Amino acid sequence: MYCGIDFGTSNSAIAIADDSGVQLASVEQRDITLPSALFYPLKKPPVYGHAAMTLFTEGAEGRFMRSLKRLLGTQLMNFGTLVNNTPRKFDDIIGGFISFMKDKGEALAGQPIEHAVIGRPVHFVDGDPGADYAAEQQLRRIAEAAGFKYVAFQFEPIAAAFAHETRLASEKLALVVDVGGGTSDFTVIRLDPKAAHKHACASDILGNAGTRIGGNDFDKNLSMLSVMPHLGYKTDYGAKNLPVPLSWFHDMAEWSKINFLYTAAMKREVQDVLRESHAPEKLRRYQKVLEGEAGHRLLDITEQAKIALTDAEITSADLAFIEPDLSIDMTRKDFERAIAGDVEKISATLDECLALSNVRKEQIELTVLTGGPTETPFLKLLIKEKFPAAGVSEENKLSSVALGLGHDSLRTFAA
Ligand SMILES: Nc1ncnc2c1ncn2[C@@H]1O[C@H](COP(=O)(O)OP(=O)(O)OP(=O)(O)O)[C@@H](O)[C@H]1O
Numbered sequence: 356m357y358c359g360i361d362f363g364t365s366n367s368a369i370a371i372a373d374d375s376g377v378q379l380a381s382v383e384q385r386d387i388t389l390p391s392a393l394f395y396p397l398k399k400p401p402v403y404g405h406a407a408m409t410l411f412t413e414g415a416e417g418r419f420m421r422s423l424k425r426l427l428g429t430q431l432m433n434f435g436t437l438v439n440n441t442p443r444k445f446d447d448i449i450g451g452f453i454s455f456m457k458d459k460g461e462a463l464a465g466q467p468i469e470h471a472v473i474g475r476p477v478h479f480v481d482g483d484p485g486a487d488y489a490a491e492q493q494l495r496r497i498a499e500a501a502g503f504k505y506v507a508f509q510f511e512p513i514a515a516a517f518a519h520e521t522r523l524a525s526e527k528l529a530l531v532v533d534v535g536g537g538t539s540d541f542t543v544i545r546l547d548p549k550a551a552h553k554h555a556c557a558s559d560i561l562g563n564a565g566t567r568i569g570g571n572d573f574d575k576n577l578s579m580l581s582v583m584p585h586l587g588y589k590t591d592y593g594a595k596n597l598p599v600p601l602s603w604f605h606d607m608a609e610w611s612k613i614n615f616l617y618t619a620a621m622k623r624e625v626q627d628v629l630r631e632s633h634a635p636e637k638l639r640r641y642q643k644v645l646e647g648e649a650g651h652r653l654l655d656i657t658e659q660a661k662i663a664l665t666d667a668e669i670t671s672a673d674l675a676f677i678e679p680d681l682s683i684d685m686t687r688k689d690f691e692r693a694i695a696g697d698v699e700k701i702s703a704t705l706d707e708c709l710a711l712s713n714v715r716k717e718q719i720e721l722t723v724l725t726g727g728p729t730e731t732p733f734l735k736l737l738i739k740e741k742f743p744a745a746g747v748s749e750e751n752k753l754s755s756v757a758l759g760l761g762h763d764s765l766r767t768f769a770a
């Protein structure tokens with residue numbers, strides 16, 4: 356028995372595979388995907404997925420974490436973090452999550468699993484091959500420590516392509532657009548349903564490109580435009596009109612950095628600046644979020660507003676937990692303005708993928724859209740405008756990568 360694991364920035368899934376087929380495991384009740392979230396209660400073992408989100412939103416005491424994949428390949432991996440006053444290494448924290456997934460796969464398989472193909476973005480880190488290699492090595496070590504003896508990696512968009520290949524009626528030149536929570540990844544690939552069960556030969560894959568931009572960045576940019584100004588972003592303090600440090604707000608709007616703000620030194624610094632603030636009513640809100648360690652809660656509300664703007668033109672974020680009656684209106688236009696720079700970079704990376712593949716836009720017959728943010732109207736329009744004649748496939752957006760990794764585990768290990 357083999358498995359494929361999609362360890363996503365926001366959501367994860369595991370598929371088990373053997374000669375009889377490929378199957379997604381239930382990872383939480385009957386769900387086949389679970390949020391890549393952890394909660395460390397004060398004196399109990401960690402909890403994962405929705406259960407972690409629930410404990411956190413209900414205000415249980417402990418430490419909440421999300422978007423840990425974003426730390427791979429960065430310096431932050433070496434620092435570790437204080438969890439309920441105990442220093443912990445991120446290797447072990449991520450390892451706990453991977454073990455949890457492995458257990459779910461083994462429960463379905465009814466036997467231990469030693470072989471895994473793990474998905475990876477085309478680039479964990481942009482423009483830094485050393486850091487990119489380090490990220491993969493870190494993930495390999497983590498998977499081995501969790502008990503996998505044989506570990507291979509596959510690009511996430513290629514895995515998504517494999518999942519779709521099995522359902523095609525005829526050969527197609529396809530572009531996979533996988534925009535996730537942490538990265539945007541592209542592959543141009545010749546999909547052939549007849550070849551689906553054979554080894555992927557290198558010539559099927561014409562090119563890959565990717566960038567470290569995803570839904571997490573959309574959350575951040577929406578927060579910086581619409582939320583943080585209400586918490587004192589771009590305000591001054593003191594006789595010299597010094598700007599309140601911008602990094603406070605940037606870190607509070609970035610899923611993977613929020614936890615690093617919760618230090619005694621930071622709390623003291625904010626208290627000192629607040630005393631001399633020129634906009635104390637706003638900065639006090641920041642202090643409240645910091646003291647209450649509610650940064651994830653604030654960003655979660657922002658993320659929910661972002662998702663609401665996929666269907667609605669306007670929404671409002673209820674921030675009564677900071678201050679009674681505090682709510683912020685956000686429009687889809689605001690959101691599109693906030694992410695315009697990100698979308699431009701995503702578009703440029705897509706063009707780079709076509710160029711690397713030596714393929715013109717008009718030659719693409721099918722676009723395969725996968726990952727939560729591909730629901731965003733702005734991104735859908737971009738794809739439609741670039742490839743007006745191509746078909747669009749958007750099935751199983753949140754589980755296709757894991758399914759494809761399951762298929763790939765057979766090709767890799769059962770050959
Ligand atoms: N309807 C929606 N409209 C816009 N964004 C959405 C929608 N639903 C989910 N998202 C966003 O999709 C992202 C998660 O997508 P997904 O689960 O594909 O990421 P992931 O696979 O975990 O990340 P990655 O592949 O980058 O590691 C989150 O940022 C979430 O806010």
Ligand SMILES: [Mg+2]
Pocket residue numbers: 363364511533534535536726756
């Ligand atoms: Mg993904």
